[in-house]
Structure formats: structure tokens, C-alpha cells
Amino acid sequence: MRESVRVDAETPILEAERVSLRFGGVRALTDVSFAVRRGEIFSIIGPNGAGKTSMVNCVSGRYRPTEGRILFEGRDITRMPTRRRAALGIGRTFQNLALFGHMTVLDNIMVGRHHLLRSGFLRGMVYWLGGAQREEIAHRREVEEIIDFLEIQHVRKAVAGQLPYGLRKRVELARAVALRPKLILLDEPMAGMNLEEKEDMARYILDLNEEWGMTVLMIEHDMGVVMDISQRVMVLDFGRKIAEGPPEAVLADEHVKRAYLGEADEAVSEPEEAVA
Amino acid sequence: QPIPVGHLMDNSGATSDVGVPYGQGVADALAWVNATRNGVNGRRLNVLGFDYGYQAPRAVAQYQAWVNRERVVAIQGWGTADTEALVRFVTRDRIPYISASYSAALTDAAGRSGRQGVEAAPFNFFYGPSYSDALRGMLQWAKQDWERRGQQGRPRYVHMGANHPYPNSPKEAGETLARELGFEVLPAIQFALTPGDYTAQCLTLRNQGAHYAYLGNTAGSNISVLRACQTAGVQVQFLGNVWGMDENAMKAAGTAANGVVFPVRTAVVWGQDAPGMQTVRQISRQSDQAGTAYRPVHYLAGVCSAMLMVEAMETAAQNGGEVSGPRIRDGFYARQNWVPRGLEGVCVPVTYTADDHRGTMRVALYRAVVTGDTAQGSVADLMRAGTMRIEPVATIELERRRDWLGW
Amino acid sequence: MELGFFLQLLLNGLIVGALYGVVAMSFVLIYKASQVVNFAQGEFLLVGAWVCWWLLTAWQLPFWAGFLVTLAFMTAFGVILQVVVLRPLIGEPVISVIMVTIGLSIFFQALMKWMFGVFAQPFPSIFAADQVRVLGLEVQSVYLLSLAISVAIMLGFWWFFTYSKHGLAMRATAFDQQVAASLGVSVPRVFAMSWAISAVVSAVAGVVVGVVNGVSSALSFYGIKVFPAVILGGLDSIVGAVLGGLIVGVLENVAQWLDAEVLNWGNMYQIAPFYALILILLIKPYGLFGTEAIERV
């Protein structure tokens, strides 16, 4: 299951071609094109309301772009129903947690296995007879592996809605991982975490990328994290792409500095400093 | 050892407006029998009352409880839907079932009518003319009325009521006879068993140009129609069924009820005099110590119905006989032109035979007369003051036609 | 003749529909404040009508006095109901609260029967002229009065929700009680207010219907009848509720016309609004005017 995939510069796993998205008068995205290479960690940054989440929503199917195309592994998925994208290999987490609040952590993660499970309700009802039990146990094993990896063993049976914020984010990640996606979309995975937890999260993301072979598309406001773990960065502002490239270069861009980072301040981890 | 008797009532359902006084009449009569005659042949009646809210399934469930657990020997029943549903059960269990449903389908005791859907109902009885016969009587009166008033052309007749076994029961019989008598029969008009706004129905009535309209529901919803029709200015002669009009309804409908013609099952109404009224007043004191309550027509009918059963039981108990279902039934056949003891001049004479349970073919028609505001004052006051009156109109003696048996 | 008949039915539909609209509004009010669907709305009509009837007959009050006392009583009734029954349920799942309103409905239905009996009772006449002629149709004067009251109530509601601070607080409470509380809104007070207003407005409708048809437990059926009205308009729209009411009223009457003229089925009158309801929901899942739920991730 864990395979290593090196960044493959030639074949993009995800391509967005001139994507535009409008809500009535609001232009959430205008003419955005980019490509995510197989095996890389790709970050989208930008001011609040720039359209980052909207872009991810277009990829995961929540929104249909008003114009433009989105290709996944060379295949046009612009109009594909949301639910079919899971089987295709696109998993995601959400900016505002979207767990199944009344289910246990274990069940939440098992829902991630939905498209991999075969037994429908009839076989489910006769649990012991139709092979549902066998299947459940087999998948439970894989889910436990994810649980171990994300270190949430102790809350396995807890109700997801009552967990503290940081753990919920981790459960959400586990659920997305359980889909066994090729591309995982992370919408602000570090928000609301303290340094230590951010470090943990960074480690998980790196492991997912390097050991589990997942391509990562991440939205994040913590520049330290973005700098350190992503290979390439795209910057959106007012729905338009204003820069793309390796993090150092992008963050040095004047336009980006002005629109996004603001003046230097002793209290933020300054990217320039870190690079230097 | 007491005799268990079931008493099914509607005190809270769609027909509770008439169910309450009728049920009270039955209950008072049976209580009176216990109090003054020490029950039947020295055995007290253990009356098991149940308010089934006019829901046939609940009646059936209660019936099964009574038969299986309490082993009742006879039942005082209520509605058409439940009584008809229980026909098969009471026939099987041989339990006389005296209903307040006057559905003609219950009169074919031997199942000889050969009509489709009508099965033998050897254990079903009721007191008074069947719905169908009462309607037949009213139609014959309507025919005379039409001619007497010197009207031209064919009178138009329409059946009104809910889509429910009780209003439906005489529909076919009425429409058939109306055609025979030369009426033009209009498409039936539906309205629910609950009070409501029936202006639309009245406008339809007017638009159709009906002359005679049968009101198949109980008083509560009929008065809504009457009031709506009064407002809409509809001039129709309404024909109520036995449950369709009474003193309470006249009070509620006010002048809108004026002129409605309807059958009354007893020979007198409250406040009139007859030898048996003495007894009725005693019975009434069972639930009204002061003796001031006004008892509507349904109360009297309930008394008669209960007392018929009591006498049939007494007949069964004669000579040390067992008070069992089949013997009680035979008790109903024991007399001709039968008026329960002490109720002379109140209950009309009835005769039941083993293959014909049409107790009477006499239809006594009365007219509701309301001359003023009925909002203030009790029914008793209004009747006493003459603001509301129930006036005899005609008594139609129907032929006991064999081909009318069972529908 | 035919056209006249149709027009009369239409007019009747509008008049009755306005009443539905009023009840629907008071229903929407509670929904807007608490997301609770009030199954006891019909019983509010019932209680109001019986109380007014009792004041007029047993106490011989003149109509206007009796009516005002009824409204005062209903205000208290709404508040007490809220304090005794609904306040402890604040913060509990909405569905449980909905179930409680069902319990209330059962309770008051029976209580009214117990206190006032099962017979329909007539109201004393109120106006010198019981009816007036409109478009060739005799219309109860009370209906016209109710029409005027309805319009006034509707305007009041519209202002309340658009401009008043309390209307805003009510909407916030409906959206999220915790948030509302954190903003300094007294959630219990908002609920008490909405229940009281709703009870009063329903009682107005109850009295009007009572005057026309007599008071009986069947009045509570209005509580069910407004469902199609409310949904047609959209659960959270005051304007929608009024329009929905009118539509249902007209629909009933048109259905009766169709029934009488062509179908002869008999009960289109009762069932037609529900068919219409399903049809409209298929086309517009949030009713004609309801706001769509916000779905963002």
C-alpha cells in the first residue's frame, strides 16, 4: 500500500485550464490555470477571499467552474458528479471541519472506505452470511493502520463531534487518507493549531507524500509550513493567479509581499529571514 | 355474577356530537336497570364502556378484547364502518350486536337478499328504520311536497356526505328510488364529517340547481353546510338523516337549520308527554340528579335501543335459561310490535324476524323550526320558549318490500 | 352562469385563503424564531375561539371587549406556554421541541373538549348586517373584517422582520441559539415573544372562523391546513406564507369546481392542495419564496 513516488515533472496529475467561477456578481476565480505534478506538494496561498477554497471546490466537485476545464490524470472531470471523484482518487479535508459529528472516529474513517467496499444494504443486513463481516474486518485492518499512523488510537471510539479541534482535524485527515487518494486536497490543515501540532501535521503531510505516495494540494496561511514542505506555490489574489513557482521565489515577489505578507514584523516567522 | 355487556361509544371522534347523547342514553338505561330492577333476572349488568373515537380499527381491537378476555354476551355498538366490519366476527362468535348504525346491510339476517357484498348478519340489530328506508320515506315525502307546491318539471335530488360507510350507506338506495320517482339525480357532493367551511359545496349546490339535498353526515358537519348555504343564499330543501339533525344542531346552526326535514325514531321528543316519559325521566336522573337536563332525540333512541336489549336478555333468562348470545338473539324474535315495558308511547313498536331485521318500516318525519337567535340560552330554554321547535311533518308507512332488504 | 359560479368560488377562495395566510404567518413566526414547526397552531385557534365565545356568552361581554380580553389572554397564554413548557427545552434538538408541540396539540384538543364539550357552538351575531354583497356573492361581514385585520398583521410582520432589532434577534436565534446568546440576545425572551405573537394572531383567525362557522374542535384542523400554505410560500417567508394561504384557498375552491363540473370524484377539495404542494416542491425545493439553505464547505 505504501509506495514511494518521486515527483514526476512530466505528467501532471491535475491540470486547471483557464478556470473561472462566478457567483452572481462575485468573481471568485478568473482565468486560473495551473498544473500539479504527480508526487509533489503544491500549495495555494493568497489573501482571504482570494478564491483558494473555491479552486479546491472546483477540483473536488463542490463547484462547477463557470468557464474552463479541469483535468485529472489527463481526463476531463469538469462536469463529473462529485461522488465519482472519490473513486477516481481525489480526497480532501475542509477548511471548516466537516466531520460526521455524531459518528465515532472509527466510523468516520470507515466512511472514507465507502467506494472501496462492496457489500450493499442487503448483504449488510445479513452481516454474517453475505461476506459483509469479512469485508468489514479486512478494511478495519487498513483503517487501523491509518489510525496508528496519525496517532489517534486513543480516540478511536470517541464521538467525533466532541473531540477538541486539533484532533478533529486529524480525524478529518484520516478520513481523507482512507479514501486512498492519489491526490489529496488539504484546506488549511494547520489552522488553529499550536506549533507542536503544526509540526506533527507537517510530518504527516510529508509522510503521506513521501511514503504513501500521495500528491498533495494544500492551502495554508502559515508561511513557515508552506516554505518548508511545498515544492511549488501558487498565489491567488482577487481570484487571479499572480505568481507561481518555488516558494522562495514566489515569496520574494513584490506583488505577493504587498498583497499577502505585509511589512516585515518581528513577531511573524519571516520567510526572507528563513531563506537567508 | 354480573352479565358482561360491551358498550362502544364515540365520545370524542368525528360523530361525537351525536354519539355523546346517544351513548349517555344507553349508559343511563343500563344503569337504571341495575339500580331499579337489580339487573336482568337478578344478575347485574357489568357494562364495559369504551370510547373508540369513531375509528373502526379501534372498535375491532376492543371487540376482540371483549370477546377473548371479558366474554361479553352482547354489545351496544355505534358506527357503520365498525359495525359492518364486525359482522363476520359477531356472527362467528354469536354475539348480538345492537348498533346505532342503521345501515340497511345489517338487516339481511339470513343473507337471502343475494345482493353483492351483503352478507348474512344474523346477530345485528338496531332500533328504528334503516338509513335507506328513512331516505326512501323522505323521498316519497319530497315527491308529494313537490307536487303539493305545484312545482313544474322534474325535481332535482342530490346526495351529500363524506366518503365514509355511514353517509354512503343509503346512497344507492336513495338515488335508485329517486330515479324511480321521477327525480333527476345530480352528482353527489362530498363534505367531510368535521365542521368546516363548505361554501364551495353550497355554491356547487346552487349552481346545479338542486331542489332536494340529502345530508348524510352527522349534525356537527351538516350545520356547517347549512350555515354556508344560508350565507350563499341557496334555496334547497334539505333532508337530514336520523343523526343529521337534532336540538343541539338547531341551536348551533340557528335559523340556517330552519326547515330541514328529518326522521325521528321515537314517538315523542323531550318535553312532550307520553306514558313512557315517566320512565325516561327516571332513567335520565341516572346521570342528572337534578333532573333539569334537556335530552335530545338521540338520548331517547339510545334508551329504546338499550331497553330492547335488556328485554331480549330477560327473555333469554326466563325459566332459568342461560343469558347467552344465541338466546338473546332469540329474545329479539319473541315479540311482535314490541315496545319495551315502561316505554309505551316513547319507543315505536318494532318487530324482528329470523330473516328480516328491519324492525320498523314506519318513517316519522319532522321539521326543524328555528325562529330566532339561538346563541344565547340553553337548548332547554330555547325549546321551552319555542324559538326552536321540532314539528311533525308526515309519517310514511313504507311497504316491506323484499327487494329492499339489505340495501 | 358558469363563469359567475367560477368567480364566486374564486372570491370565496381568496377570502378563506386570507385566513389561511394569517394562520400561516403566525406559524412562520415561530419557525423563524426557533426552527420549530408548531403542530399546536390549530389549537391556538381553538383556544382563542373558545375563550372569546365563553366571554361573549357566559359573561355577556360586548364583542369588542371580549375580543380584546381574548387577545390579552392569548398573549399571556403564549408566554406561559413558553415559560412552563418550552423554556426547559432551549438548546435541545429541534425535533424534540416539535414533538412537544404535538403533545401540546393533543393536550389542548382534549382539554377544550373536556371544558366546552363536543358540540359546535354559535357565536352571538356581531354586526348589524351579517353579510354584504361582493361580486354577486354574499360574504360574511366578519370575513371582510378579517381581511382588513390580516392585511394589517401582515404589514406589521413585514416591518418587524425587516427593520426591528428584535426581528433580527429572532432570525439570529433561529439560526443558532448559542450565537444569539453570545450576542446578548435573551433566547427565552425571543421565544416567549414569538409564541405570544403567534398565539394572538392565531386567535384572531380562530375567532373569525368561529363567528362564521361556530366554534368546535374542528377549528384545530386549520393547523394542518396551513402546512401546504406555508410550504408553498417557503417556510421562512412571511410574504410567502400569505401568498401560500391565498393559493391554497383558491386551489381548494377551484378543485371543488373541477370536481363538480368534470371529475365528480368528490374530494378533490381536500386533497388538491397536497398535490399542488408536491408539484411545487418538485420544481422549487424551498417553496416559492423560501431562502435556500447555505451550503458551503
Next chain:
Amino acid sequence: MAVMTPAGDYRTTYREDMTIFPTLGSRVALWAGIALLCLAPLVLDRYLLHLLINIGFLGIAALGLNILVGFTGQISIGHAAFFGFGAFASAWLHDVLHVPVALAIPLAGLMTAMVGLVFGAPAARLKGLYLAIATLAAQFILEDFFARAQWFTGGVAGRVTEPFGLFGIAFDRDETYFYVVLAFVVVMFLGAANLMRTRDGRALVAVRDHYLSAEMMGINLAYYRTLSFGIASFYAGIGGALYAHYLLFVSVEAFNILFSIQFLGMVIIGGLGSVMGSLMGAAFMVLLPEVVQGLANLLAGSPIDRALRLGASISYLREMVIGAAIILFLMFEPDGLAHRWRLIKAYWKLYPYSH
């Protein structure tokens, strides 16, 4: 942390970890309970059996509604109509098509499921209370159908049907019919419990909790929303069919809006999303009127009776008490019986360290 597993919990395989009844104690209790119920007809009187039978078939139908409301989050105020459809279907299959009752009951369940799917498919687009009220419309439309479809239902007069029979034995008395209902209850409840711990069951709950993210997990919303209608109707149909062959009479009057509301009451009082809660809720709704009646009987003849004229108004008082009981219950236990049950269990498990 919020997890509470009792001490002495030594489960070593996933299989053991995934049973419906996680502790030995609960398993033993289950089997003992079923065994006791099997003995019930030998010891209980008919009245109690009658109540148990009612709890049984109502519980099955309530479970169906709980799958719809509690698990999938789709409120339905039309459940009684589906219950009724099952009852009519079974009576029709038996009386008109002469299908043996033992077969007619499951077939009726399937027919009802079909009808449920027909109503459920468009309903999949509706949310929350809009759906609830669309089901209310379904309730009235189906009621109208029952009153009209003479060929199927016997029209407004209803249909008298026959008792359950198998291998020539008639299960026509409380003592015997009890076993029929018990068998159905066990099978249907196990089915539901199993469903809930497998793929489609989880999908249903996921749709309830967060349908947007469920969709992105690859869950077909329309399918599951419709499916849950189908399953709910199936359960309702089975419950209704069992009712039909118990009462031996089916009529449109029984399946009214009030009955639908009672079903809703059962699942809410029992506990939304709880399998066993459905049975508890059904028991509550069946026993409540009986208890009230019992109280009234106790009071009969006493001064209170005379003062309030209980005798004449018993039916109103009964209704009032039922209404009040529902209100009070929800005021003190808004999450239902199943929730209280869980808390009690948790309390005993952690005793004496319940804080």
C-alpha cells in the same frame, strides 16, 4: 479523554471489537431476554400478550421510521400511510390473490418498499422540514388512495382478513401469534443493527451528519436518501402486515395523520438513531394509554372521580394525560429513552468514579 471503555475490556480481534453487543454481559442478557419472551405466552395473560404483540409490530415500523429520521435525518410525517399500505397489501395478497399469509407479509413489505421508493425518489431533493411536509402530503394522498381504491383496500369500508397460518396451523390467538411477531421482531432488529455497522448504514448516517462532505467521500446522496425511504417503508410494510393479520380487519381510518405522529413520537421518545430505542419508544406509546386507563380505573368511584366527573370525560382526560406525558417526558428527557439508558449504563460502568 472522551472515550470510556470499561476496565477489563480484553478484546483481541477486530471481529470481537465489531460485535453489536460488545460485552459478554449484554450478549447473555440478550439471549436470556429472547428466551424469556419465548416463555411469555405460557405465563402472561392475554391482555399483556396483546400489549406485547402491539409493541412488536409497532416497534418494527418505528424502527423503519428511525432509520429514516434518526439515521438519515429525513423527517417523515407519513409513516402511518406506509404502515397502512403494508396492511392493505398483505390483506389484498391473501384475500384476492390467495397468497398464503406467511408469504403475503414479506411480499407486502416489498410492495410497500416500492411505494416508498416512488415517494422517496422525488423527496431526495428536499431538505429538512420541506421534506417532512412533503411526506405529510404523501400521507393525505395515500389516505385518499386507500379510500378510493376499492379493488385494493375494500374502499372506505375496509377489508376483513384472515389470521396467519403456517403448515396448516393457524396462529389466530394471542398466545400463538405472539411467536410470529417475536420472530419478525428478532429478524428485523438484527437486520437493522447489522445494517448500521456496515457500509450502507454508515453512508446513511454520513448523509445525515454532513451530506456535503459525504458526497465527497463518494456517497451517492440521491441513492441513499431514496434507499432509506425504501428501507423505512419496508419495515413499515412488515409492521402493517403483521398488524393486519392480528386485528383481522384493515380500514383506512386507522392510518391517519395522528398515527403517523405517534410513530414520530415513538422514535423521538425512544431515541433518534437508536435501534433498541425504537422498541422502547413503541413500548412507551403502547403502555402510556393503558397506564392512564389503569389509573382512571383505580380512581373510579373515588371523590376525585365524582368531583371531576371522570367517568363521563375519561376519554378526554386520557388524551390530556397522554399529551402531558409526552410533553413532560421530552422536557426531562429530550434525547429519548435510549440516551438515558446509555447514561445509566455508563454510570454503572464507571461507578463509583462517575465523575
Next chain:
Amino acid sequence: MSATAPDAAAAPPSGAPRPAAAEPLLAVNNIEVVYNDVILVLRGLSLAVPQGEIVALLGANGAGKSTTLKAISGLLRTEEGEVTRGDIRFAGERIDGAEPHEIVRKGIFQVMEGRRIVADMTPVENLRLGAFTRSDAEVRRDIEMVFEYFPRLKERTGLAGYLSGGEQQMLAIGRALMARPKLILMDEPSMGLSPLLVKEVFGIIRRLNRELGITILLVEQNARMALSVAGYGYVMEQGKVVLDGTAEQLANNEDVKEFYLGGHGAERKSFRNLKSYKRRKRWL
């Protein structure tokens, strides 16, 4: 206490009064909070917020920071939580057990975690709601003030539910300003904001404190930022205060540096090279 905290105030984690100003505006004394009658979350927590100060409350996920704020603002009772021991005093008056709306009227306003704006209202309506407890005529002017702080919000006239995450956060803070409270409890105000806005928000917090004299209790994961604006700080672990001191003291504490600020001294560790080891060091 396993970690050495030489320069932290040596107060025991619970009980004894703090060596803060004579009468703090807000004093939380040794409270215990229980959810659902069974889950004990706060175990004898005490803290004090002096008038006119900014106090930071730091701690890991699940330490009970939000619970503490909810206990103060009374919102706990909307979540089946309860203060079972200890007391909370605001300006000398006990407020534990009071209704949330009463507490707001006393001048305590909480900016809840996760924004919690009213999605089906416009931003302006949300702001008007913030001013619900006020009845003066300056509401309109204050709305303009908020728009001045967050110009982006002014352009958004649709429903607030459609705002981006960061925009909603701005709205939530703006709403608090509208209430003109004496004390604002802020639960992770910087969550989901871009670096530029984070700086702006902290600038605004500082301005609120300096210009309007509003006292602020700040829960933040961005410890560096929080300590840069705060005068005093507390560190929580598992429902208790394990460390407190002036912002300076805390910023120089080795453990705080390591777990909350990142790296010793000014050097920032890279997120890339953490994977080799795991630390789970705690004060408890």
C-alpha cells in the same frame, strides 16, 4: 511540574490568588467544569485579568481554553456544561451561573471559536446584531468604523454565509466591536487569516486595548503573536494552569520557546526535518 521554569511566576497551578493588580476586572477562582454531568474538563483553574490589560491564554488542543472562555461568558450552559466548583467574578460580582445574555449586558463579549457568524444574514445585519444590547444612536457610525478596519467586508453585500473563511473571521471580530464591551474574550482570532491580516488583527487588538481601553482575554495558537501583544500570559494543560507570568517571562521560558514559539532563540526550525523524533513533553 516536571519542567523547570525558573523565571515563571512560582504560583501553584491552582488555588491561591494571583499576584496581579488589587482587584482584577475578571477573576476566575479554582473552577471545575463538567460536560454532560460526566466529563470533567477543567480541574481547578484560576486566572485573573486586570483592568485594561491584554492577557493571553495558551495551551495545546483540548487543554480547555475554549471551555474556560465559555465558562466565563456563560455559554457553557448551552452545551450541557456546568461550573461545578469555584467562582468567576467580573468587577467583583459573581457571574458564574448567570445567563449568557445577562453576562453580555454586563460587558463581556466572546468571539467564539469557528467564527459563528449568522450565515443567512448580510454582513451589515450581522454587525447590527452585534450591537443588540446597545440602544444608542452611534451604531451606524460604529459600523463604518468596522468597515474601516476591514474594508473587504464593505464590498460584500450578499449573505454572510458565502463569505470566505477569513472574511467571516473579520466579521466575527467586527461584531465584537459593535458590542462595545468592557472585556472581549477572543477565541483564536487569527485562525485562518492571511499573514497580512493576522498582523492587522493583532494591530487592531492592540488599538482596541489602547484606544478604547477594552480589556482582552486572548486565546491563541499563534503564541508568538499573542505574547507580543499581551502583558501577561497563562499556559494551560489538561484543564489546569501550569505556568504563568508576564509575557516577557513566558517568551523567555525554555519550554514555552520549544513548544509554542518554535526553536530556541530566534532560530526557526524547519518543518521539514522534524520527522526523525517525537517529543511529547508536558508539564504534567
